[in-house]
Amino acid sequence: MTFQESIKICFAKYADFSGRASRSEYWWFVLFTLLVSAAASVISPKLSALFTLATLLPSMQPPAEDFTTPSGVAGGN
Template identity: 70%
Template sequence: MTFVESIKTCFSKYATFSGRASLSEFWWFFLFLVIGSIVTSVIHEKLSWVFTLATLLPSFAVGARRLHDTDRSGWLQLIGIIPLIGFLILLYFYAQASKSPNRFDAVTVP
């Protein structure tokens, strides 16, 4: 998945917490968030807040889908509340390879 495809996918699934997100989808969107935050904070502080609020829900959604891809619950994102250690644990989970098949695969109806 390319950078632009990843951004389009994440915004088209703005609040979709079900399903799976590939490594490339997650990390390209993460890079977009970092670049967007830096650019908007340089331009104006209020614009940075607007960008953060506009991308908060899709970032949680893609994080949950990424955890689903590694066969973990999206609720594990709450580990991020723990200062530093929680962030490092989440990074470890996000960087792991996909596990297929897993309990979050789409169920097909015959």
């Protein structure tokens, strides 16, 4: 999965907490949020806060999926 595909998928599934993200999809999205947040904080703290709020739901998705695994253990094993 490429960087751009990952970002598109994460925002397309903005508040969809069903299913699981692939490892590469998750880490590409984490990298994207870190880079954009750093750049936004250089420009304006308000812009950085707005970006953080905009990406709050997609950022919460992987931890929420771990809590909903059938066995109740992170990783689903």
